[in-house]
Amino acid sequence: MRTYAELSPTPRTILTPGPVEVDPRVLRALSYPILGQFDPEFTALMNETMEMLRGLFRTENNWAYPVDGTSRSGIEAVLNSLIEPGDRVLVPIYGRFGHLLHEIAERCGAEVSTIETEWGTVFDPEEVIAAIKRTKPQIVAIVHGETSTGRMQPLEDIGRTCRELDILLVVDAVATIGGVPVETDAWHLDAVIGGTQKCLSVPSGMSPITYNDRAERKVLARKRVERGIRPPGCVEPEVPRRPIQSNYLDLAQLQDYWSPARLNHHTEMTSMLYGLREGLRILHAEGLEARFARHRLHESALVAGLTAMGLALYGDPACKMPVVACVTIPEGIDGESVRSMLLELFSIEIASSFGPLKGKIWRIGTMGYSCSRKNVLHFLGAFEAVLLRHGVKLPAGAALQAALDVYSEAR
Template sequence: MPIDPPARLLMGPGPVNADPRVLRAMSAQLVGQFDPFMTATMNETMELYRGVFRTRNEATLLVDGTSRAGIEAAIVSLVAPGDRVLVPIFGRFGHLLAEIARRAGADVHTREIEWGGVFSVGAIERAIVEVRPALLAIVHGDTSTTVAQPLDELGAICERHGVLFYTDVTASLGGNPFELDAWGVDAATAGLQKCLGGPSGSAPISLSPAAVERIEARKSVEAGIRADGDAVLDEPIRSNYLDLGMILDYWGERRLNHHTEATTMLYGARECARLLLEEGMHVAIERHRLHGSAMLAGVEALGLDVFGDRAHRMHNVVGVHIPDGVDGERVRRALLEDFAIEIGTSFGPLHGRIWRIGTMGVNARRDAVLTTLAALEQVLRAEGHPLTADSGVGAARDVYSETAA
């Protein structure tokens, strides 16, 4: 039978419903890989993502694959075996960065704090001084804990200590402030399936000149020999598909074929960026802040406790403690079966302790927030959780009224 997925309102930590305009763009017909339309679309996409990342980096492009492909491409291309990498971990995805760096042969050093908090700038600088890494790798917004690590001062610290600065902005880009150039970030990778409002499968990436220089130093034709015959000091990049040196040649003026570009994903990624810039990055970020604030007020009015450092809460996802006596998975199942609404659970030490409710991408809108709160109230009432009727929806409407005023 033809594929026919059920209608769902995806209000979890991602993926979220794709913007219908993105899906329409992805239905466009394919062209040849070096057709002038194809190469022009690649160039347009690069320019659009410079606006999204807030950068002038020429090396701003897409890695074909999910957001994890972008993360791995960045790390495996920037890190040679034996390089020291510092990974401050405040949630699940910091552990992911550390694992990928270890697989790339890096000498990985971690610093960890309890989930729900963020690192102070001083703590990260002290770790840099102690470890003397080649690369600082850190998550910006970690959906496993729903908090965002401040990054705005880290670039200057990394520059002062001769460290490259990479961050994973998969969960934050487009819904939270991010300024690649102004913050001194050398490499950032993302995905489409959260605030960018698209499907998973394409990983936008931007690389500073310093990051490109590092990658170029590791490029090789074969077995550690440069095209000019000189020996390569670093071991070649340990991947073919995720070798950013070759991918940069494919997206650059030389157009050296590396793989068959995922044309349909290119169309979708281009439309995600086009829609964000058409709306305006500051407007999109404020939209996520507004609807995230309404969701926060609503869940608190339902008598639910919010998880994590409120001062550093991400705009686009809220963590909620599962009340005592409430079956968290039964609530999620009832929301899905009775209301076709999906919210998320969490991982590791938070598994079974919190729900994660997202307001991102095309779902960062008033009706999605109010519908989710109304449904959650009914399910919680069935669980015997004490609450005041219409309190969640009412609190969210108050947030919207205050903003309108």
């Protein structure tokens, strides 16, 4: 019988737009003893997690909890629960993940309208507002931060218009939550989906979401009572005409599970909840404003170093995400060879891109625990060395000096 070596993954400096390095305190929390999902000690942890999520999303919403599964599970749960077949849905697309929202909305049976703009840019909010007035959707679904292009869409004016017209606004904030402000209430966002594996520095496996009373009313209008577990004397209601197709990703049932009633729906991911709670505790201990400032500082140092090398940054700088830098691959350079050398010789991982940008840009993430001075300086020194080995002519030493200047000025 074959024997297998003990698991021992190589330590990496992960500077991709996700996943990122996990805070050691979160890793420690993941190892704690298991509690039963209805143990009062565990349900108290669930309540604390919901409370901290409200603070993260900057909302007074009743519902703020994680969906068990990767970030896509949260997106699917929200869209499957809100979209009824035949609903008109508008999806503004400015990168890969807008196309994902389009696909999921179509799978839900929506009549989807899209508008698109050039990758590397975002929409003027007035363009989206004009499309809203033209297509008259019931739901608008949009990405806040597109990691495929490193751009971030302004949402405040779009949210205000959707609220005035009684349209639900669903936002994919997977890449931005915990790294940049996401103002759920102030921007009139009806449902927001986050992710754990990016700026929260928790392993992939949960998708924090929040939604308001407006969204909840639509969810509950499609609710059905599960057969076999209704309370004594409960008469089976008429089955809604268009019930939510998924059982696992049904927000009506998930919120019953997270409510004080704790109606059994699934077995909660105990260890992952420990990790998420610890990640949120760390975030609130740092403070949201301090955390946002940390991301801006290390982005500034990274961009200064890249610019000092003479490299071109991809995309419109006016809408750049503070947590992802996109670099145009110099002509004649094999981008995958550069990435491989960084990984093999320096144990640093950066990302390539997708679709029309495949082979054209590198994407460098400074998110969560990975967003540190040590990582930025380590990367710039290694990146310079690797580019020189690939024949790129650049001013040796300039990148680190430029980044150090940023850090000196920030003291």
